[in-house]
Amino acid sequence: DTGVSQNPRHKITKRGQNVTFRCDPISEHNRLYWYRQTLGQGPEFLTYFQNEAQLEKSRLLSDRFSAERPKGSFSTLEIQRTEQGDSAMYLCASSLMLGHQETQYFGPGTRLLVL
């Protein structure tokens, strides 16, 4: 068990460019979450998957954002036509849902800066 990993750790891009982040969850975890964290704030939920199904999306997730988890393992989060307001830390978490109980384990995050 190597923990949740995220790549890249840092990304600098110009406004209008597309970016894609990857998250590899803890193996055998069936749930995967994406959160966004801005400076001085707690993480805010974006979306989550149970296996390969995307079950919920936040209103924060505009149509420029898309997330996939094609085989129920790793996930990608793509932001199209980036804006300066997208600058934030993007956190991934995974969990094993058993009954009603789960504990989410976080990755190190991808810090995005949009110039």
Next chain:
Amino acid sequence: AQTVTQSQPEMSVQEAETVTLSCTYDTSESDYYLFWYKQPPSRQMILVIRQEAYKQQNATENRFSVNFQKAAKSFSLKISDSQLGDAAMYFCSIYGGATNKLIFGTGTLLAVQP
């Protein structure tokens, strides 16, 4: 909707002393879970402690313990024998019911003075 409030933006403690971080929450759910996460500077979020709302007994994990007051919707974190490595941002969060996500407070930045 569930909310979490951390009213202490910053706290400071002397090494080896005890500190308590406050957290209040609001929820209409009967089945929920409460968590404290620790986020050191430029490092990833780490789970500190977890409390099931249906359990009356307060959770403990080594030097970390909680004071869970369900009626008051309060969930404070006590750190005993504080160590330099405890310096971090601490987030209180709630999960449960129809909400399949963690709701976080704004965090408390803890400094540990040698």
